Amino acid sequence: MVRLIIGVAQPVVTMTCQKKELPRGENRMQDISKSIEACAARYGEQAAAMRDYLVAGQDAALALDNRGPIEFDASGKLAQHILDAYSKYGFYVFTGVLTEEECEDIETDMVALKASFPVAPDSTVDVEGRPALGSDSLTPHLVWSKPLGDPLGGTQLANGRHQIKMFEPEATADTPLASPFILLGSLRFSDACLRTYAHPELLRVAEAINGEDFAPFNEALFIKEPGIGAAVSWHQDGVTHWDSPDFDENIHGFNFMAQLYGSTAVNGVWVLPGSHKLGKIDIKDLVSSSKSERIEGAVPLVCDRGDVVICNRQALHGSFPNSGFEPRLTVNFGFHKRSSVLGVKGGGIHSNAQVFDDEIIARRSRVLGYAIASRKERFPEETAYEYKPFTEQSLSFVWDDAARADIHDYNRDDLSI
Ligand SMILES: O=C(O)CCC(=O)C(=O)O
Numbered sequence: 001m002v003r004l005i006i007g008v009a010q011p012v013v014t015m016t017c018q019k020k021e022l023p024r025g026e027n028r029m030q031d032i033s034k035s036i037e038a039c040a041a042r043y044g045e046q047a048a049a050m051r052d053y054l055v056a057g058q059d060a061a062l063a064l065d066n067r068g069p070i071e072f073d074a075s076g077k078l079a080q081h082i083l084d085a086y087s088k089y090g091f092y093v094f095t096g097v098l099t100e101e102e103c104e105d106i107e108t109d110m111v112a113l114k115a116s117f118p119v120a121p122d123s124t125v126d127v128e129g130r131p132a133l134g135s136d137s138l139t140p141h142l143v144w145s146k147p148l149g150d151p152l153g154g155t156q157l158a159n160g161r162h163q164i165k166m167f168e169p170e171a172t173a174d175t176p177l178a179s180p181f182i183l184l185g186s187l188r189f190s191d192a193c194l195r196t197y198a199h200p201e202l203l204r205v206a207e208a209i210n211g212e213d214f215a216p217f218n219e220a221l222f223i224k225e226p227g228i229g230a231a232v233s234w235h236q237d238g239v240t241h242w243d244s245p246d247f248d249e250n251i252h253g254f255n256f257m258a259q260l261y262g263s264t265a266v267n268g269v270w271v272l273p274g275s276h277k278l279g280k281i282d283i284k285d286l287v288s289s290s291k292s293e294r295i296e297g298a299v300p301l302v303c304d305r306g307d308v309v310i311c312n313r314q315a316l317h318g319s320f321p322n323s324g325f326e327p328r329l330t331v332n333f334g335f336h337k338r339s340s341v342l343g344v345k346g347g348g349i350h351s352n353a354q355v356f357d358d359e360i361i362a363r364r365s366r367v368l369g370y371a372i373a374s375r376k377e378r379f380p381e382e383t384a385y386e387y388k389p390f391t392e393q394s395l396s397f398v399w400d401d402a403a404r405a406d407i408h409d410y411n412r413d414d415l416s417i
Contacts, residue, residue, distance in 0.1 A: 029062070029302060035266040035324025042148075042169035042323045046292070053294040058265040061299035064273065067093035070201045078208035086209070087249065090276035090315035091301065094205075098196065098258060098306040105192035105378075106260055110329060113189055117142070117180055133189060139351075139409045141189075143182035145230035147171035148321035153233030158349050162233035162318075163283040166293050169323050172227060181230045183221040184350065185411030186331070187367055188404070193221070195378055197333050198371035202256055203385040205310060206335040209250060212388040215341050215361050216368060217253050217334030218350045218414035222319075224267050224329070229322030232269075234283050234295060237313035239347035240417040241340065242280045249277050249314065252417060253336035257301065257309040260331065265300040266324035269309075269317050272298045276314035283316070341415045350416035364413040365389065366406065369397030 040051035066089045071079035086092045098106075118124060118132035121144045126132045134141035145151040146168075152158055154165030187194045197219065206214050223229065238252030257269065272295060275281060290296045295316070301309050311317065313334065322328065341356045354360065369390055376384050377399065390396075397403065 030262055030264060030304075030326060032058075032264045032266055032324060032326060035264065035326060038325065039266045039320070039323045043167065046167075049292065049294065054265040054300075057270065057299050058302060061265075061302045064089060064299065066091065067095055069096055070094050070205060072204070076204075078205055083208065086310060086312070089271075089273040090249075090312040091271050091273075092310050093301065093303055094202075094308045094310065095304065096306055097199065097202065097308040100306070102192070102196065103260055103306055106190070106196065106329075106331065109190040109192040110260070113183070121178055134185075137185070137409060139185055139412045141184050141411075142180040143184070144178045145181050146178055147175040147228040148230065148323060150231035150233050150321065152235075153231065158235075159239050159347060161235045161237070161239065163235070164233055164287050164293065166231040166233045166318070166320060168231070169321055175228050179223075179225070179228055181223050183223065184218070185409070186219050186221045187333075187371065188407050188410060190221075191374060193219070193331050194367075194371045194399075195375040196258055196331055198368065198375040198385060199308075200375075200383060200385040202308060203387070206256075209254060209310075210335050210337040213338045215336045215338045215415055216364050217255070217313075217336050218411060218416060219331075219333040222257075222328070222330040222332060224319070224322040225327055226267075226322055226325050229267065229328065231321040232319045234287070234293070234316060234318035236275070236281060236316055238417065239349060240344060246339075247279075249312065250337060251340050252313040253334050253340060254313055255311050255332050255334040257311055258331040258333075259303040259305060259307050259309075260329040261327050262305050262307070263301050263303040263309075263328055263330070264324065264326055265302065266320070267322040267326055267328040268301045268303070269311070269319045269330075270295075270298045270300045271311065272316040275316040276312035278316075281316050286316075336415060336417065341417060344417060346414075346416045348416065350414035351412055356415055360413055361415065362389075364410070364415060366397070367410050369395060370399050370403045370407060373397040373403075374399035 036051055036054045040047045043050040066085040073079055116126045116133040119127055124132055124135040148169045148171045150166040150168055152162040187197055241247055241251045286295055287293055345355045346353045372384055
């Protein structure tokens with residue numbers, strides 16, 4: 001069913017613009033006990049083991065010291081405790097980043113997007129017979145799956161990085177034969193997601209991790225509807241730099257994962273803490289030593305609505321099919337160190353393999369310029385992020401129809417490494 005190969009202790013200042021900020025370390029966790037039971041029940045004789053794994057993982061995730069609001073110290077640097085925890089675990093849950101207003105904007109766009117999805121993987125029309133979303137695209141945009149499937153696991157798609165096939169529970173008879181679960185190049189389809197891409201505090205985090213000349217990676221939506229949403233089998237994202245003499249824990253960049261409905265042990269991404277420092281992992285071996293796909297030591301990303309995770313792309317991660325009752329919609333967008341992409345031949349997963357030069361990086365970065373411009377219009381009271389490469393070249397951007405046309409198929413230049 002897959003249509004595409006994808007693919008020092010200093011005083012801290014807590015950021016403003018968050019309506020639902022909680023003290024560091026706390027979260028309002030959704031009660032997912034019914035989902036845990038429903039999910040476990042689909043695993044047959046493994047039901048008890050699955051239930052125990054979900055509960056233990058959730059408890060372990062909440063016991064880690066890697067969640068709280070985005071904080072900067074008195075000199076404007078990202079708080080050291082965040083940098084330390086991110087380096088230790090390979091991920092950090094920033095709580096209360098997106099305001100309710102911003103989440104509602106994304107929700108509104110999602111309703112329109114879903115209504116314009118093609119009716120079937122090979123269709124070019126939506127349910128009303130209109131040209132479907134992306135039917136004029138030259139670039140890949142939708143990845144489809146059968147309900148509760150694992151379309152990437154155990155295949156050679158995406159450079160074979162999803163080494164094992166996850167268990168695919170049987171879906172109920174009322175589910176569609178196939179539905180989209182990943183939307184690529186998402187910034188051209190949703191103004192709300194475009195604006196989230198320019199969130200000033202998130203971009204300051206990107207700068208802190210990857211330097212002020214940080215470069216884009218790619219953007220996608222992960223759509224995990226209850227009873228339908230597909231698995232993304234265990235994998236590490238990076239494909240190009242594992243044997244590099246300059247290898248370090250940040251060389252393959254990171255993804256921000258903004259949560260519209262929260263994220264749970266049942267529907268969320270699971271991460272093996274610290275695995276971003278281990279180099280390339282033999283996943284089959286790990287599954288074999290864990291005696292099941294329930295990899296020992298992994299924990300789920302437990303989030304509320306509006307939380308945003310930063311996840312190192314080298315960390316071992318994956319998600320189970322969503323056989324619970326809560327939806328998950330993740331607005332994914334990643335960034336790299338410029339040195340990780342400049343002069344590097346891409347891995348060919350999200351875009352055709354090409355050597356990324358200054359021109360390609362500049363072309364791919366313009367969507368960030370439009371995003372900042374568009375966010376300024378929607379949230380004029382906010383201090384917009386200033387991206388050094390634009391300032392140095394005195395580049396300015398306007399978000400208008402010409403800009404929309406300019407980013408048509410922009411993801412053909414995804415800096416896929
Ligand atoms: O959201 C998911 O389920 C998977 C996300 C993922 O694998 C990624 O961002 O690399």
